[in-house]
Amino acid sequence: MRVFTAAVAMASGLIVLLGYFYPLDALTQLRVMLTDWAIIIAAMAVLIGIANLVFTQMDRIRTRQKNGAYGALLVLSLIVTFGFGLVFGAENQFMRLAMDSIIVPVETSLMAILAVTLVYASIRLLRRRADVMTVIFLLVAVVFLIAIMPTPIGPVPGDWLVIQFAGMFSRGGARGLLIGIALGTLLTGLRVLFGIDRPYGGN
Amino acid sequence: MFALILVLFTAVLLLIITYLRRKSPAILRRIEAYERLNRVVGLAVENGTRLHISLGRGNLFTSRGASALAGLAMLRRLAERTSMSDRPPIVTSGDASLSILSQDTLQAGYRAAGAEDQYRVSTGRLAGLTPFSYAAGTIPVTRDEMVSANVVIGDFGSESALLVEAADREDIHLIAASDNLSAQSIFYASAQDPLIGEELFASGAYVGAGVSHEASLQVQDVLRWLIILAIGVGALLKLMGFNF
Numbered sequence: 001m002r003v004f005t006a007a008v009a010m011a012s013g014l015i016v017l018l019g020y021f022y023p024l025d026a027l028t029q030l031r032v033m034l035t036d037w038a039i040i041i042a043a044m045a046v047l048i049g050i051a052n053l054v055f056t057q058m059d060r061i062r063t064r065q066k067n068g069a070y071g072a073l074l075v076l077s078l079i080v081t082f083g084f085g086l087v088f089g090a091e092n093q094f095m096r097l098a099m100d101s102i103i104v105p106v107e108t109s110l111m112a113i114l115a116v117t118l119v120y121a122s123i124r125l126l127r128r129r130a131d132v133m134t135v136i137f138l139l140v141a142v143v144f145l146i147a148i149m150p151t152p153i154g155p156v157p158g159d160w161l162v163i164q165f166a167g168m169f170s171r172g173g174a175r176g177l178l179i180g181i182a183l184g185t186l187l188t189g190l191r192v193l194f195g196i197d198r199p200y201g202g203n
Numbered sequence: 204m205f206a207l208i209l210v211l212f213t214a215v216l217l218l219i220i221t222y223l224r225r226k227s228p229a230i231l232r233r234i235e236a237y238e239r240l241n242r243v244v245g246l247a248v249e250n251g252t253r254l255h256i257s258l259g260r261g262n263l264f265t266s267r268g269a270s271a272l273a274g275l276a277m278l279r280r281l282a283e284r285t286s287m288s289d290r291p292p293i294v295t296s297g298d299a300s301l302s303i304l305s306q307d308t309l310q311a312g313y314r315a316a317g318a319e320d321q322y323r324v325s326t327g328r329l330a331g332l333t334p335f336s337y338a339a340g341t342i343p344v345t346r347d348e349m350v351s352a353n354v355v356i357g358d359f360g361s362e363s364a365l366l367v368e369a370a371d372r373e374d375i376h377l378i379a380a381s382d383n384l385s386a387q388s389i390f391y392a393s394a395q396d397p398l399i400g401e402e403l404f405a406s407g408a409y410v411g412a413g414v415s416h417e418a419s420l421q422v423q424d425v426l427r428w429l430i431i432l433a434i435g436v437g438a439l440l441k442l443m444g445f446n447f
Contacts, residue, residue: 021207042264042300049299049329053340056325066347110335110365117364121393128395137391174384177400181382183426184404185269187419190214192272196221196415197407199275199304 006195012038013193054078140166213422220418229408229417236378236396237409243352243376244284252351253290254281255344257366258305259357259381260297260337267358269404270382271301274356275308276407276416281354282312286321293344295330296357297337302329338362342369352376355394356406359386367393380406
């Protein structure tokens with residue numbers, strides 16, 4: 001069974017990859033078909049994932065774990081929203097209300113907390129790692145923020161110099177990091193394609 | 204055409220170096236975060252505490268999936284090493300396909316350690332499908348489940364700051380790596396042991412996932428030098444007035 005799953009995964013990967021490089025009719029059709037199948041499987045995976053989420057939360061409630069009430073609230077909300085969505089469709093007024101009045105405000109408040117968290121992390125950075133790189137990191141971040149922020153008096157004098165000069169280094173650094181990540185991505189993909197890494201089929 | 208040549212060249216190089224590496228293991232440079240990881244894994248098993256691994260939201264249909272696959276390779280080894288612990292590791296992810304693969308990988312790790320009966324499907328969890336719901340679903344695991352070390356590896360965005368903050372508040376060891384530049388800068392500013400750039404993809408080699416992972420690092424080095432050479436030659440030609 002393990003050999004079979006590996007063979008299917010490798011063959012599918014190679015066909016899709018070849019389909020990109022050689023856009024022959026047969027290969028393209030095969031590539032599109034395999035991609036469609038994968039999308040269907042991924043959609044099923046979402047349902048399985050949600051079931052997993054529900055079972056995990058129900059387990060927390062059953063074993064009376066700490067903050068299990070939040071789990072109960074989550075499961076209840078999920079069932080009600082899912083039921084409404086199935087019966088009335090995604091465009092229903094209740095569904096929009098759930099989105100606009102609950103999900104969007106909650107995520108927005110988390111984003112607000114995030115801003116505070118980042119400022120706090122920057123302050124703590126000097127306490128945690130007081131070295132030259134930390135000072136440069138914080139200095140560049142502050143100078144860059146001053147240069148790009150909107151002010152009531154218009155642009156900060158000399159902002160273009162900061163953006164050009166500091167931007168030159170940060171763009172170069174970012175490209176370097178991205179090249180490294182791209183190489184890592186390529187090698188990881190090839191290991192999976194050759195079946196060396198098999199995060200499927202219980203290998 | 205160039206892309207195909209690059210892929211073929213890399214593939215051949217990977218196979219050759221993997222074959223050669225079977226005879227002589229690689230000597231890896233010291234990375235503080237991975238050394239600490241190996242220590243905290245041992246400590247977690249001894250203390251009877253838990254390891255929490257966050258695999259991020261890397262969708263396997265996009266190039267972001269590679270960081271998730273690197274995380275899974277690491278998870279496989281960590282599961283094998285911690286399977287005998289009183290408290291099994293918990294894995295959270297923000298993508299449904301990834302959560303299924305994480306369960307599969309955990310089970311494989313337990314099987315390899317001869318402890319498949321200890322495996323619980325509830326230890327591989329989908330924490331949430333949007334960035335902030337994922338963070339909100341992951342933070343309670345850090346807080347409530349006797350976690351002593353947090354390994355955050357994969358594709359994250361700015362929501363990673365909330366995960367780091369939660370680990371910091373509970374005084375939990377944190378090893379963090381991402382393929383996303385925003386998350387990397389957040390980890391650099393707030394995590395004890397951040398991994399920068401392609402260090403994420405070295406995780407397999409540092410936890411002993413096999414010679415192919417060590418070979419991958421060597422291939423990356425070869426390709427990096429070729430790119431440096433190409434950039435240098437390109438700049439020189441441009442200075443000499445050649446347009447391309």
